[in-house]
Amino acid sequence: MRGMTTIVKTITRIVIGFIFVYGCYIVLFGHLSPGGGFAGGAIIATSFILSRLAFGTTEKQEKNTTVVSSIFESIGGIGFLSVALLGMLFGFYYFQNIISKGIPLRLASAGHILPANIAIGIKVGAALLSIFLGLASTKYIMRD
Amino acid sequence: MQAFYMLLVFMVAAGIVAVEIKDLLAAVISLGAVGFGVAIMFIMLQAPDLAFVQIVIEILAVVFFVAVILKTTHEDETLGRGYTKDDIIPILGFSLFALMFLYLGIKAMISLPSFGNPLMKVASYYIENGLKEVGAGNLVAAVILDYRGYDTLGEATVLFTSVIGVLAILRKEGRKK
Amino acid sequence: MKPLVPLFVVIPLGAAFLIPILSKVWRRFSEIIGGIASASILFLSGYFLFNLRSGIVYPVGGWLAPFGIVFVVDKLSVFFVFVIALIWFLSYLFAINYMDRYTGGWKFYTLFSLMHAGMMGVAITGDLFNLFVFLEIASVSSYALVGFSVEEEGLEAGFKYMVMGEIASLFILLGIAFVYASFSTLNMADISLSLASATKNAVYYFVFALFVFGFSLKSAAFPFHSWLPDAHPAAPAPVSAVLSGVFIKILGIYSLSRIVFNVFGLSRANAPGIFNILLLLGILSIIFAGLAALVQRDYKRILAYSSISQIGYIIAGFGIGNIWGIIGALLHVLSHAMGKGLLFLTSGSVVYRTEERDIEKMAGFGVRMPWTGYSYLFGMLSLSGIPPFIGFFSKLFLLIGAVKQSMYGVAVIFVIFSAVTFAYLLRIENKVFWEKTVKGFSDSPFLMVFSMVILVLLLLVSGLCFSHITKEFVKPAAEVLLRGVLYAKDILGGI
Amino acid sequence: MVVVLGSLLLVLVGIYAILTKKNVMKIVIGFALMEYAINLLFAMVGFKKGAVAPIITSIPPKHNFVDPLPQALVLTAIVIGLGTTAVMLAFALRIYDKTKTFDIDKLRRLKG
Numbered sequence: 001m002r003g004m005t006t007i008v009k010t011i012t013r014i015v016i017g018f019i020f021v022y023g024c025y026i027v028l029f030g031h032l033s034p035g036g037g038f039a040g041g042a043i044i045a046t047s048f049i050l051s052r053l054a055f056g057t058t059e060k061q062e063k064n065t066t067v068v069s070s071i072f073e074s075i076g077g078i079g080f081l082s083v084a085l086l087g088m089l090f091g092f093y094y095f096q097n098i099i100s101k102g103i104p105l106r107l108a109s110a111g112h113i114l115p116a117n118i119a120i121g122i123k124v125g126a127a128l129l130s131i132f133l134g135l136a137s138t139k140y141i142m143r144d
Numbered sequence: 145m146q147a148f149y150m151l152l153v154f155m156v157a158a159g160i161v162a163v164e165i166k167d168l169l170a171a172v173i174s175l176g177a178v179g180f181g182v183a184i185m186f187i188m189l190q191a192p193d194l195a196f197v198q199i200v201i202e203i204l205a206v207v208f209f210v211a212v213i214l215k216t217t218h219e220d221e222t223l224g225r226g227y228t229k230d231d232i233i234p235i236l237g238f239s240l241f242a243l244m245f246l247y248l249g250i251k252a253m254i255s256l257p258s259f260g261n262p263l264m265k266v267a268s269y270y271i272e273n274g275l276k277e278v279g280a281g282n283l284v285a286a287v288i289l290d291y292r293g294y295d296t297l298g299e300a301t302v303l304f305t306s307v308i309g310v311l312a313i314l315r316k317e318g319r320k321k
Numbered sequence: 322m323k324p325l326v327p328l329f330v331v332i333p334l335g336a337a338f339l340i341p342i343l344s345k346v347w348r349r350f351s352e353i354i355g356g357i358a359s360a361s362i363l364f365l366s367g368y369f370l371f372n373l374r375s376g377i378v379y380p381v382g383g384w385l386a387p388f389g390i391v392f393v394v395d396k397l398s399v400f401f402v403f404v405i406a407l408i409w410f411l412s413y414l415f416a417i418n419y420m421d422r423y424t425g426g427w428k429f430y431t432l433f434s435l436m437h438a439g440m441m442g443v444a445i446t447g448d449l450f451n452l453f454v455f456l457e458i459a460s461v462s463s464y465a466l467v468g469f470s471v472e473e474e475g476l477e478a479g480f481k482y483m484v485m486g487e488i489a490s491l492f493i494l495l496g497i498a499f500v501y502a503s504f505s506t507l508n509m510a511d512i513s514l515s516l517a518s519a520t521k522n523a524v525y526y527f528v529f530a531l532f533v534f535g536f537s538l539k540s541a542a543f544p545f546h547s548w549l550p551d552a553h554p555a556a557p558a559p560v561s562a563v564l565s566g567v568f569i570k571i572l573g574i575y576s577l578s579r580i581v582f583n584v585f586g587l588s589r590a591n592a593p594g595i596f597n598i599l600l601l602l603g604i605l606s607i608i609f610a611g612l613a614a615l616v617q618r619d620y621k622r623i624l625a626y627s628s629i630s631q632i633g634y635i636i637a638g639f640g641i642g643n644i645w646g647i648i649g650a651l652l653h654v655l656s657h658a659m660g661k662g663l664l665f666l667t668s669g670s671v672v673y674r675t676e677e678r679d680i681e682k683m684a685g686f687g688v689r690m691p692w693t694g695y696s697y698l699f700g701m702l703s704l705s706g707i708p709p710f711i712g713f714f715s716k717l718f719l720l721i722g723a724v725k726q727s728m729y730g731v732a733v734i735f736v737i738f739s740a741v742t743f744a745y746l747l748r749i750e751n752k753v754f755w756e757k758t759v760k761g762f763s764d765s766p767f768l769m770v771f772s773m774v775i776l777v778l779l780l781l782v783s784g785l786c787f788s789h790i791t792k793e794f795v796k797p798a799a800e801v802l803l804r805g806v807l808y809a810k811d812i813l814g815g816i
Numbered sequence: 817m818v819v820v821l822g823s824l825l826l827v828l829v830g831i832y833a834i835l836t837k838k839n840v841m842k843i844v845i846g847f848a849l850m851e852y853a854i855n856l857l858f859a860m861v862g863f864k865k866g867a868v869a870p871i872i873t874s875i876p877p878k879h880n881f882v883d884p885l886p887q888a889l890v891l892t893a894i895v896i897g898l899g900t901t902a903v904m905l906a907f908a909l910r911i912y913d914k915t916k917t918f919d920i921d922k923l924r925r926l927k928g
Contacts (some may be wrong), residue, residue, distance in 0.1 A: 026196070030282065030285050031279075031280035031281065031282055031285045031286070031289075032280070032281045032282055032871075033281075033282060033871065034192035034193045034195075034196050034282065034284075034869070034871065035193065035196050036193065036282075036284075036285050036288070036289075038197055038891065038895055039193070039196040039197045039200055042197070042200040042201060042204060043200055045204070046200065046203065046204065049204075049207065066311075067345070070307075070311075070341050071341070071342055071345070073304060073307060073341070074338050074339070074341045074342045075342075076300075077300065077301070077304055077334075077337075077338035078335070078338045078339070080297060080300060081297070081331065081334060081335055081338060084293065084294075084297060084331075085331065087382065087383075088324070088327060091383070092383060093379070093380060093381060093382055093383040094294075094326075094327035094331070094379075094381055094382070095290075095293045095294055095297075095381045095382035096382050096383045097278065097290050097382065101278070101279035109279045109280070109281075110278055110279040110280035110281075110285070110286070110290075111278065111279060111290070112289070112290075113278070113280050113285055113286070113289045113290060116289050116293070116296075117285075117289065120296070120300055123300055123303070123304070124300070124303060124895075127303045127304060127306075127307045128204055128303075130307045130310075130311065131208065131306070131307055131310050131902045132204075132207065132208065132211070134307075134310045134311055134314045134906065135208050135211045135212055135310065135314075135902070135905060135906065135909065136207075136208075136211035136214075136215075145819075148819050148822075149818070149819070149822070152819065152822030152823070152825075152826075153822075155822075155826060156822065156825050156826055156829060159826055159829040159830070159849050160829055162845055162849065163829060163832065163833040163837065163842060163845065163846065163849070168839075168841050168842075171841070171842070171845055172845070175845050175848055175849065178826075178849060178852055179848075179852060182852045182855065182856050185856055185859075186856075186859060189859050189860060189862075189863045189882070190863065190867060190868055190869040190870075190882045191859055191862075191869065191882070191887045191890075192869050192871070193869075193887055193891060194855075194859060194887055194890055194891060194894070197891055197894055197895070198855075198894060201894055201895070201897075201898050204898065205848065205898060205901055208901070208902060208905055209841075209844075209845075209905065212841075212905045212908060212909050213841070215909065215912075216908075216909065216912040216918070217912070217918065220839045220841070220842060220918070221839075221917075221918070221919060222837070222838035222839045222842075222918070222919050222920075222921070223839075230921075231836070234835050234836045235836055237835065238831065238832055238835045238836055241831070241835075242828050242831070242832070245824075245828065245831075246824065246828070248523065248526065248527045248530065249527060249824050250821065250824075251523035251527070252499060252522075252523045252524045252526075252527035252528075253820050253821065253824075254523070255503075255522040255523050255524050256499070256502045256503050256524060256820075257502065257503070259819055259820060259860065259863065260863055260864060260865035261864065261865070262502075262505065262861060262862055262863070262864055262882075262883045263503075263504070263505035264505055264864075264883050265387075265504070265505035265506055266387050266388060266505060266506050266507075266885060267505065267862070267883040267884060267885045269388055270388070270884055270885065271870065271881050271884065274872075274884075275872050275875070281871060281872045281873065282870075282871050282872075283870035283871065283872065283881065283884040284870055284871075284884045284887045284888050284891070286884075287884050287885055287887075287888040288888040288891060288892070290382060290384075291382065291384055291388060291389050292389065292390055292450075292451075292888060293381070293382055294381045294382070294390045294451065295390065295450060295451055295454055295888075295889075295892055296892065297334075298442065298451065298454035298455055298457075298458060298892075299454060299891075299892040299895050299896060301334060301337075301435065301438070301458050302454065302457050302458050302461060302895070302896045302899045302900075303895055303896075303898070303899045304337070304338070304435070305432070305435045305458055305461045305462045305465075305899065306461055306465075306898075306899030306900065306902050306903045307899075307902075308341075308428055308431050308432055308435070308462075308465070309432065309461060309462065309464065309465030309903045309906070310465075310902055310903055310906040311428060312425055312428040312429070312432060312465050312466075312468075312469060313465060313468050313469075313471060313476070313479075313903070313906040313907060313910055314906055314909070314910065315424055315425050315428075315471055317424055317471070318423060318424065318425075318469065318470040318471035318472055318475070319422055319423055319424065319470065319472075320421070320422055320423065320424055450889055450892075454892060454896070457896050457899075457900070461899060461900060461903055464903055464907075465903060468907060468910075471910060472914075473914045473915065476907060476910050476911050476914060477911065477923050479907055480840070480904070480907040480908070480911060483900075483903065483904055483907060484834065484843060484847075487847055487900055487904075488831075488834065490900075491847075491850055491851065491854055494854050494858075494893060495827070495854050495857070497858075497889075498854065498857055498858040498861060498886075501858070501861055501885075501886060501889075502861040507885075507889075
């Protein structure tokens with residue numbers, strides 16, 4: 001992909017950190033306010049996509065990013081699955097919420113919802129970035 | 145209530161534009177307009193979670209569409225070349241289907257509980273006990289990650305599947321030479 | 322036994338998540354992990370099949386029936402789970418050698434495991450929306466697998482399949498929206514109770530029409546079949562075997578029968594019209610696809626049309642609606658899964674050596690592949706209903722069902738189209754395996770031959786002890802369906 | 817009631833595109849429209865007049881809440897929709913790559 005003009009690059013430099021932090025906030029406060037792993041993960045993915053679009057990438061970078069994001073995707077998936085299995089190993093049922101509920105309306109509350117949201121956030125962010133790279137990259141990156 | 149009607153009219157119009165316009169890029173922009181209409185609708189329906197996800201997903205979908213169109217072609221060369229004999233069957237089929245669908249759908253809608261008065265048989269349990277049992281202030285999060293967390297695992301897996309599917313379809317060579 | 326239920330979904334999902342990471346360490350890990358997963362699932366499902374006394378209701382997350390999602394493992398689901406696990410395991414073994422010809426190995430194994438997880442999820446769920454989600458997992462991975470060869474044929478067939486499949490999925494989602502709007506619950510048992518007490522208004526018919534349309538599109542019954550003869554041949558052979566063998570049955574037939582019998586609580590006694598429609602769909606599929614298969618020239622296309630025709634037998638068996646018909650239909654699910662799986666694997670074996678699918682051009686190619694040739698012969702005999710293979714007994718039960726319901730015309734059609742099945746399968750046998758013109762091929766690698774031989778043995782063994790299989794596994798499954806709305810009492814009462 | 821009818825009309829626009837349009841991208845756009853419309857219809861099912869979003873901000877909660885369950889389901893459906901759209905776009909991209917056209921009349925197998 002080629003990059004864009006200086007105006008776009010400058011604005012992107014200013015905005016991109018905020019978008020990323022905002023995505024993280026949405027993920028972390030998903031159990032208290034609107035949002036959650038999906039919305040937050042998608043926002044994080046947009047920040048990465050914005051940087052790719054504004055600054056452009058080389059073929060090598062695209063390839064490396066795809067490998068890294070597919071690893072993160074699997075990590076997110078395994079993380080979520082292990083949250084689910086935690087209930088099965090230490091409680092009675094698959095997906096049982098066995099982590100302590102904490103004080104309602106605080107950040108550290110609602111048991112496994114927070115770790116599950118983080119895992120989903122990682123997974124969704126990486127997944128959407130991979131789809132974007134697959135569809136928009138200059139060459140077919142997937143040789144194997 | 146007026147706002148609902150106006151938005152719906154706008155969305156149906158934008159949808160028709162998206163389907164009928166010749167330039168594919170413009171069609172995608174119209175699709176984006178429908179998507180943002182849906183997002184505003186979600187806000188009016190008191191569903192901020194959905195509005196969040198819809199806006200972000202809408203942006204990403206438009207980015208994906210534009211990425212594909214930039215790599216292929218802008219123009220819908222199939223439009224504007226008149227109708228031939230072969231087109232009659234799909235159009236007739238669609239009209240028949242649309243009539244039946246609308247007839248059954250409207251009859252079904254009339255016998256549903258009226259708009260704005262849901263039954264809430266299961267949901268009232270979530271509203272009463274959600275905070276106590278799960279500890280999450282956001283009841284939607286309580287439903288998607290605890291009461292129905294297994295669905296969310298499935299949903300994350302669909303996204304994972306589609307990523308692997310996209311990467312598999314975009315391979316350069318299918319078979320080894 | 323109850324704590325083991327989630328493993329049916331967790332093991333293939335975990336394998337699918339692990340393969341992308343570990344395949345970067347060593348390429349062969351992808352095959353090993355998937356193989357371990359498929360073998361353990363086969364073992365687990367066999368354990369359930371032999372030891373399950375009554376149904377199990379497993380509340381996910383500890384939330385009871387109408388509030389959370391429940392897994393329901395009764396005799397019917399365990400039967401389907403075993404069929405999936407069996408065919409999946411054998412086509413997996415086949416794929417290890419076969420996929421050497423393709424690039425992108427780990428993607429294939431990931432998608433294959435995901436498809437399996439989706440089918441398992443559909444088979445054991447007791448919740449309508451959850452069924453939709455897992456149906457989408459299975460469908461999306463199957464679209465990608467059909468296009469896996471990334472050649473023109475695969476891509477176009479995959480796109481067409483995807484258009485049809487997504488229409489079906491979205492209609493099912495619309496149906497779920499209407500169900501939720503009118504009953505405010507998603508648990509299938511709870512819906513069934515609400516439906517039983519509600520009056521049959523327009524919502525009832527609209528939802529029923531949406532579900533029947535969606536699921537018969539997924540199962541490729543007659544008016545909705547047009548995607549299957551393109552999609553199944555375009556896929557790599559092990560995928561075709563799974564798609565034709567179990568995929569259309571679990572997504573189409575299993576879901577449809579669950580919804581018709583257990584959720585809507587219909588039976589031939591209280592809704593003869595609907596059952597006649599099912600019977601008609603089945604008969605039309607048998608006739609149309611059977612005749613279409615006679616004039617095809619492509620090895621895998623003949624088998625694909627044959628799948629539609631055999632799916633017609635299954636739907637007609639449900640349409641007959643008495644216990645014999647349903648036993649015949651379920652037994653035919655088993656026999657067709659093994660038989661058609663076997664035939665698609667033989668096609669893969671021939672294609673692996675010859676890279677050719679037109680039966681006119683590959684005359685005599687199979688003569689040097691004795692294992693493949695004899696496997697094809699036995700698979701053909703079973704599918705066209707020759708004793709002592711299992712295919713004979715499944716068609717026999719269908720016949721008995723039709724005769725007991727005094728539908729003699731239907732019985733005659735069953736018999737005639739058994740002969741037609743034999744005729745079109747014999748064309749392949751004749752052209753590919755009997756004519757001796759070309760020399761110089763050796764048989765396929767060991768694992769491919771091994772999986773085909775195992776399937777032949779299974780066809781024979783299950784045919785020889787059909788009465789035991791029918792009594793122990795199939796009849797209880799048929800009785801689950803015939804219990805109708807009593808299903809709801811079982812689930813909500815926790816069995 | 818008329819509101820729900822509007823979203824059914826949007827579903828029909830999507831089906832119209834899928835069944836009668838000859839362009840691969842238009843078919844994909846039709847699917848996206850149909851998904852939006854069904855999601856919207858599903859979200860309307862849970863709306864309650866005079867109620868607020870189901871987010872508890874104070875204990876004990878003061879307000880009357882709308883139904884949270886359809887919102888959770890639609891959240892799932894939206895993400896599934898994006899996934900299927902992405903796979904479809906990948907198919908479209910590769911079909912163009914192989915045949916240099918989006919016209920399904922010119923593609924061999926897509927007829928019927």
